[in-house]
Amino acid sequence: MKMKTQQFGTLVVGMCFLIEVFLLSIGLIDPHYFDSILYLFGLLVPLVIVILFYRLQVTVSSKEINLLFGVGLIRKTIKISDIVGVAPVQTPQWVGWGIRVHPSYTIYNIQGTKAIELTLRDVKRKIRIGSDRPDIVVEYINEAINVS
Secondary structure: OEEEEEEEOHHHHHHHHHHHHHHHHHHHHOHHHHHOHHHHHHHHHHHHHHHHHOEEEEEEEOOEEEEEEOOOOEEEEEEHHHEEEEEEEEOOHHHOOEEEEOOOEEEEEOOOOEEEEEEEOOOOOEEEEEOOOHHHHHHHHHHHHHHO
């Protein structure tokens, strides 16, 4: 049993694209900007953000949950045997996107407010994972918990 779902960061990619277009147009209007290290750094940062955070892929197997951001440089693995509870939740919009630490949970999210919440054995802070289809992911995780 294996399930894979993916959340695409449309807003992150779109905003970074607009920033790149804006910065490149400034450079084309006044080419001396290309000589500035700060300008080149400004061009590089949105590209790095897109590479690292354009998607969140969640893979649920009978033994673990794997989270993979972007091209895979940022990863997290959670063992099914450590999970004692799972439920779909709504995360407030103000919490934001990316990897965020909140007093009661850590969230791994690319966009939107839908998520699953994992309660782990021997860990106070819960884990939230963003998903466009939280009900289906919760069902798979519950099946994996019951199998193990």
